[in-house]
Amino acid sequence: MRVVIAEDSVLLREGLARLMEVGGFAVIDTVGDAEQLLRSVERDCPDLVVADVRMPPDQSDEGLRAALVLRRTHPDLPILMLSQYVEERYVTELLTGRPRGIGYLLKDRVADVREFLDAVERVAGGGTALDPEVVSQLLVRRQGDELDRLTPREREVLALMAEGHSNSAIGATLFLSDGSISKHINSMFTKLGLPRRDIHNRRVLAILKYLRASGED
Amino acid sequence: MRPDTGRNYSSHMDSVSGAPSALVKALWAPATWRALAHLVSGGIIGFASGLTLLLLLILTLFGAPTVILPLVGCALILKLGGALTALQRSRHRAFLSLDLPTEPSSVPFTVNPQVLVRRLGERRTWVRFGYHVFAVFFGYGAAWLAVAAWAFGLALIAAPLYLGEGNEFAHPYVLCGFGIALVLAAPWTTRGLAALDALAASRMLGVLRSEEQERRITDLTASRSATVDAADAERRRIERDLHDGAQQRITALAVDLGIARATIPDLSEDADRALARAHEESKQVLAELRDLVRGLHPAILEDRGLDAALSAVAARSPIPVRVKVVMDRRVPRDIEAVAYFVACESLTNVAKHAEATRAAIEVSLEPALLRLHIVDNGSGGADPDRGTGLRGLADRVRSVDGNFRLTSPVGGPTSIEVELPCAS
Incomplete structure (x- = not known):
């Protein structure tokens, strides 16, 4: 399974990439902002996107807006959003329309390697993974x-x-x-x-x- | 509506003039009759006290050559003036619910020439004296005016009963019309005069501040607000630094330790345990760091405002918390931060001490005021004097000129009401 990772912190981006490799995913691209994410998806047609909500240039919700664009252009592409905090509105926006293969997890969850990879698998398989705090x-x-x-x-x-x-x-x-x-x-x-x-x-x-x-x- | 100051009085009058039914209702409104009682009592007290003070003044002036008479006169004027001030204050409190703040006197009163001279040299003494002189003329005049408005009005209304058509003034029914107008205007006259008296009293019988003091208060308020702003900015900066630095690093560290645990085969039992410990420890540090950041100035508050931040706080609470936030705009950051801090700390207290099974947070926004109400169904008995938590909350609220009210009877429930100023 081919994955694109979008995360602006280099440390975390590389950690995520290593983590995904361990989980048996092929990380085909890692990017640092939303613009690059959209380009990378167009170019490489990945099977899964893992993206941070908050990214440059505004450090607000660029990642989420990119995800919403991808929902429209690539409705079957599973997306896992990572966020520093839970914002209900984000969840609602992600779930409207055709909600398949969607995840929303707090960033800290990546430290629990096994649970995190389980969640990634669920999303990649078209399921959902919502953070317990979201619920x-x-x-x-x-x-x-x-x-x-x-x-x-x-x-x-x-x-x-x-x-x-x-x-x-x-x-x-x-x-x-x-x-x-x-x-x-x-x-x-x-x-x-x-x-x-x-x-x-x-x-x-x-x-x-x-x-x-x-x-x- | 309780009239508290002269300002309230005038707004009251506006509403009276606004609607015809209010015009009639003002005739028997409690405020009207309290104001009339205030004026009449003011007339009596003002006249009697003024005459006494005037007599004493004459005594003092004419007795100047005897040395002893002016001394006694001054002592009496000061003593009587103090008593009169107290009397007038209680009158304003009783009839107009106007609380005039008092200040302790600089030197206790004794019949000692030095003390007397010092008292006579104080601005306060003469301002108070000024009110009593004002009360002679204003009190006397206002009482007559108010009573006359009612009495003449009523007498004229009754004119057709005792005046024939051929009298030398006017047609009785015309007089009756004048009477009705006069009576309808009487509540205004009464309240207006009372408002004037209240205004004079709050200027002359309250705490008097020198220009120096006023300037100092303005300075202190400004510098305190700058300190609060600086502390807030500092908290936000620390939050950003932690987020961009330590948090990312430790997350990456925890990920790698997790990967190592999951992938390295054939570790010795000790190495495996050490690795597991390190992984768990790193996750613990991450959690603690997150809690620390949340207590400082969490990103969700900065980005999304109070509403979103409070539901996140409620979601983490071990007991169910109901959240209701009615806000149509964001308020200044320092106010948001204080409200957030109060809500967080209160919920922590509830979870720790209150033995509650439920809590609720309500936030509402008025044009210039943010209200925060936190209530639980616990055992009560919270005391700000024991433990620094509640005291810290009250201090934080006061730092932005807010009001903090805690009600916590033994047996519960505990309720915290906070009002924070926020100009729109």
Whole structure:
């Protein structure tokens, strides 16, 4: 799998490249700003992009804007965004449209080599990987009414689900059987008034959208 | 609406003149009758006290050759003046809710020629004396004017009852019309006069500052604000330096240690353990560094403002925190930083001490004020005198001229209300 990395800090860029190589990815290009990222994607047609949200020249959200451009021009290209902090608006923007193969992780996560590579694999395979802090932050805005009705266990399941984990991965994390995980998910969906869906991405995104939409009061 | 100062009075009058129903309501509004009571009491006190002071003054002047009489006269004038000042202050507080700040006297009062001379030489003594002289004429006149407005107004309204059509003044119903106008204007007259009195009192009975003091206060305010700004700028600079330097380096270090752990085969048990420790340690340092930066001036606050930064803080809190932020614009950076700091520290306190299961942060923005309200459902009993956390919060709020109010009865709940000035 061929990867382009966009990150303005040289140290971190090289670290990321080494990390991706260890994970079995072929790093075909590393760039330091959004402009170069767009050019590199046009030229090399990578299978995955890993990009920092904040890059030169303005050090605000160039990386994210480049990612949004790529979503339009290359809808099937999986993108993993790295950020210094969680900004809900970014998550929403990334997830609108056709949300496949999308990830949003805090930069610190790269230190957990195995978990990070797992997340990269998920995104590369068309899945999602949202940072646990993204999820808890979205839940903050959604407190009150419906979410209050969830049991602590259901909240845990919802958070893990939103991070992009499969039922069996959630089961393994919480030491629960697949059957009881499905039970929790069904009861949760009923409480949240969501139709039951089987497709992994859709259910995450349905929940995130739901959280987001009613969070803006 | 509680009238607090003369300024409030005039704004009150504007609203009265604005709507016809308010014009009528002003007739029985508590503020109107408090103002009337204020004027009448002012008339009585002012007249009596003024006459007494004047008599004493005459006594002092004419008794000059006797030496002893002027001494007694001055002592009496000073003593009486002090008592009168206290009386007038309490009158303003009782009727107009106007609190006039007091200052301790420079020398305690004794019948000692030196003390008397020193007191007589003070500007304060004569300004206060000036108010009492003002109160003789103004108090007396204003009380009559206010009472007359009501009394004549009512008497004229009743004119058709006791005046025949052929009287020598005017048609009784014309007089009645005048009476109605006079009564409708009476609340204005009353409140306006009371406002004037309040204005004079706040200038002459409050804390008097010399020009030197005023200039010094302006200087101190400016230099304090510069210090606060400089401290903020410094915090932001440290944040940037850490982000561009140490954070990146340690992240890269942690990545490499992670890679080494995952890829180097056949390590001895000791080497493997050492590597694992180093990796975990580097991650720990990274986490601590991140927390440090968040406490300083986090990038999310700088880039995205208070709203985004507060939901990030709430998301990290171990107990559920509800966040409601209503802001239609960004406020100055130092104000944002103080609000953020207060919210962070308060939530840390709640998690550590309050035994709470829930907390809420509310932020609202008025034209010139940012309000921050943090409340939990914990056990209360927070005391700023024990521990420096709460004291530090209050100090930080005061550094930008804000108000900090903590309510924390034993048994809870604890509530922190903060108001920060922010001109739009």
